[in-house]
Amino acid sequence: GAVVSQHPSWVICKSGTSVKIECRSLDFQATTMFWYRQFPKQSLMLMATSNEGSKATYEQGVEKDKFLINHASLTLSTLTVTSAHPEDSSFYICSARSPGEFYSPLHFGNGTRLTVT
């Protein structure tokens, strides 16, 4: 159980364009999903917390107007990187846990490798 699916696995886009990444909880409802970013040889850093039906909470230093998060249903959260630039190239990973299990592990999607040329 607790499977998180992420799409696409990788994407290459040109500078200035936008890219949408989807994160789905397949066998459970996720009122909260977490979006992480990982640069090469670094650890996972939380970008934002996505809440179903309300605004996302962004970590300090993450531009909310650049990284648009929409959590329109209990099984889908999307991250849109707007006006992407080469410095946005990174590994983006979403995660969630089964509802009512605050202290349980997070389950991660397979990640999206974004390359901006």
Place this chain on the structure above:
Amino acid sequence: QKEVEQNSGPLSVPEGAIASLNCTYSDRGSQSFFWYRQYSGKSPELIMFIYSNGDKEDGRFTAQLNKASQYVSLLIRDSQPSDSATYLCAVINGGSQGNLIFGKGTKLSVKP
């Protein structure tokens, strides 16, 4: 600033040996501790979690927790080349909606 500290390694052990990975955390109120394994270019996968002081064993893996010392470790017995990966220690960010704070990871290399 809540922190999770790990030695970055690389830690190199011969096949069949015991690999010992260590982690310390700054938030004394932390209650849940996790070890994830991450292969290069892949997403993290859960290896073990531990909530109580002491040892927890699962197959070749043993997690050890000492809350007084704010220390958690992972032992891998009979290490295999397939265990070569980066091991991430993580704790739940107390007071948040439950996100994990990760250490920088320890790169383990198991030599045949």
